[in-house]
Amino acid sequence: MTPRLSACLLVLPLLLVAPVSAQETASAPTAATALPAQLADFDAYVESARKRFDVPGIAVAIVKDGHVVLEKGWGVRKMGTNEPVTAHTQFAIASNTKAFTSMAISMLADDGKLSLDDRVIDHLPWFRMSDPYITHEMRVRDLLAHRSGLSLGAGDLLYWPGTTYTGREVAERLKNVPINGSFRGQYAYDNILFGVAQLVVEQASGQSFQSFLDTRILGPLGMKETRYNSDFLKPGDEFATGHAALDFKDVRPLAAPMTWSNVAGAGGIYSSVHDMARWMDVQLAGGIISGSGDDAKRLVSDKRHDAQWQVVTPIPVSKPSVPQLEPLKPNFAGYGEGWFLSDYRGHKLVWHTGGWPGMVSKVTMIPDLGVGVVVLTNAEMGGAFNSITYRVLDAYTGASKTDWVAAYGAALDKSRGDADEGWKKHLAQREAASKPSLPLAKYAGTYRDPWYGDVVVERDAKGLRLRFTRTPELVGRLEHWQHDSFIVRWDQRWLNADAFVDFDLDHDGVIQGVRMQPVSPLTDFSFDFQDLRLAPVATP
The missing domain is CATH 2.40.128.50 (Lipocalin)
Incomplete structure (x- = not known):
């Protein structure tokens, strides 16, 4: 749940949302009346991304300065049906959940229930890594920053693609997961430590993680369409079906929603772009829940909000896989507390991706411009959400139009070509006439x-x-x-x-x-x- 990005990476014209009803919640961003002129062809552009990357359904929301500029869906929730994707369709947001877990930790720090400098064993005395020094020195902040010494995705098979282990059992098995790097020495994305962070939230708050999210975050923000994980989808919910390319070729719907109840803090949440617009709005407002006058409330302190958006772990900047993506190469990259941080065209970006069996997504914000865009999809193609995201970012940064669909399409073709070449090399080295040594x-x-x-x-x-x-x-x-x-x-x-x-x-x-x-x-x-x-x- 991490980002499943290895493959890449409705009837009306552009629909503007109506004003939010006062009965909904003060937390909802208000409606605006115009998109940048550069997005006048946004419908056609999204459809081109859907076609190029073979994605059945896509939903997008854009916020600007506390206004919802756009929230809309394209395509269908499941192949072979006529059920349209709308702004209210629920998708697995996967690793975009990590920012919610980080927010929960920060809120508990504001409450005085913990400090991010606390040792994890101060809250979970049974916690063990395979290295005793790391066990002793691991701090709460380390759980959120991908610098533990674990290798990329270490321990993910304990819950991916879905196991019978409990959340506590997953965390307890960390004591045998190998350490392949140095503690705080380099970036390596993991999911399992966000499951541990979930357990810290429960211990410090005295609530289940689900209850904390519902009562402290989702409820105050009015995120009524957001579910703790797929086990909590309700009858009548407008949820999307995930799709995957069988043998990397033919896209087909998955039989049933996956669930990671044992590591929900790493990637469990289902949400809609309508609700995620509210989430981006409070983020861009510095933790303040939008309202007026005395109605304005704060979800998290300035100090803790700012800390989430500061680099904790630097990330090396790599060369793009194809020349067409060269303009996207950042000057810096890093990971904060539950967020990726980088820059684009002179502006700081705060963002995250999410990958789930059959669904991938991206949330991106430009804080100094008050802009946020979320793209949710029901197929495993990062090229779709990336090409749509950068079209929106270009419109708000004043950049000229670029066909990012073509650029990410070229990257996809290269990755597939490289995989085919790798398989040919395996075949060339194979001694096909050989036999097993044993019966x-x-x-x-x-x-x-x-x-x-x-x-x-x-x-x-x-x-x-x-x-x-x-x-x-x-x-x-x-x-x-x-x-x-x-x-x-x-x-x-x-x-x-x-x-x-x-x-x-x-x-x-x-x-x-x-x-x-x-x-x-x-x-x-x-x-x-x-x-x-x-x-x-x-x-x-």
């Missing part, structure tokens, strides 16, 4: 990883099958690759996460361990198979 039945058994748990290889009439015991979706057929290496082809083809499975044999031909590695570079990083250290479990 297939010898590979069957239970293999245990210290942090994930058990993975089972079973022999049946057709060969071998592999099953992750705590992850119902991770079941597939083992196909022989070469020597003692196989490829697991998952039954659920929308996962796009087939992996090499390499058995390590000793000099006597006894299996000592199993390692895994995603086959395609397009596979989402949350399939952190490479961190598994599977060893055979002795049978009694």
Whole structure:
């Protein structure tokens, strides 16, 4: 939940929203009456992004200086239906949830219930990392800043794509997740520590995380269309269905909404662009809930709001994958407390993306211009939300029009081409005539990883099958690759996460361990198979 960005990266004309009813809430940004002239063709532009990136439905909201300039949907909530996406359609916002978790921590700091300099073990005495020094020195702020020493997406298989572990069990298993970097030494995006931050919120507040969000954030902001996670979608809710490209090719709807009730603080929330406009408005207002006179209230202090938008962890700036994206290269990049920070055309950006099985999204703000844009989509194509976001940012920064759809389309084509070339190299190196060293039945058994748990290889009439015991979706057929290496082809083809499975044999031909590695570079990083250290479990 992290950002699932490895693949890229209605009837009326442009609809302006009506004034918000006074009965709704004082927190709602008021309506404006005009878009920049540069967005006069915005309908056609969004439709071009939908077509280029094969996205069934997109919703967008734009706020400016406390006004909702636009909130609208395009396309459908599910392929094969006529149910339109509107401003009120609920999507999984995934890692955009992290800013809500950060806000909860800041509010508790304002309440005097914690300090961001507190040790995590001050609030969760049982908390352990695999390094005792990091365990002792990990502060609450470190949970929000991706600088723990964990590798990219470490531990994500504990809840991705959905497991039977509880939130407490996920956090407790951190004690065995390997540390591959130095503590506070570099940036590496993780999700699991935001699950720990959720537990800190619960301990410090005395409330469930759901209750805290509902009573302290969503309720005061009037975010009536926002749900804690997909388990809390209600009958009559206008929620979108996620879509994925099976085997990276044919886009199809997913069978059912995914849920991460065990790490909701990292990416659980469902929301609409209508509600997310309220969220951006309070952010751009410095934590003040919009109102007039004595009705104005503050969600969070100036001090804590500003701290969330200050760089805690610098992020190296990389070269764009294609020349067309060169104008987007920032001068600086970093991560604050639940927010990415960078610059664009001389303006500071505060932003985040979200990636979920079948849905990706982006929230972006230009604080000094009072501008915010949110793009929610029901397919796994970052090129769509990026190309739409930058068209809006260009309109408000006075930049000339750029066809970002074409630019991100070129990046998508390159990433797919690179993946195809990588597969050709694998094929060229393969000794296809080789045979497994052992009879297939010898590979069957239970293999245990210290942090994930058990993975089972079973022999049946057709060969071998592999099953992750705590992850119902991770079941597939083992196909022989070469020597003692196989490829697991998952039954659920929308996962796009087939992996090499390499058995390590000793000099006597006894299996000592199993390692895994995603086959395609397009596979989402949350399939952190490479961190598994599977060893055979002795049978009694």
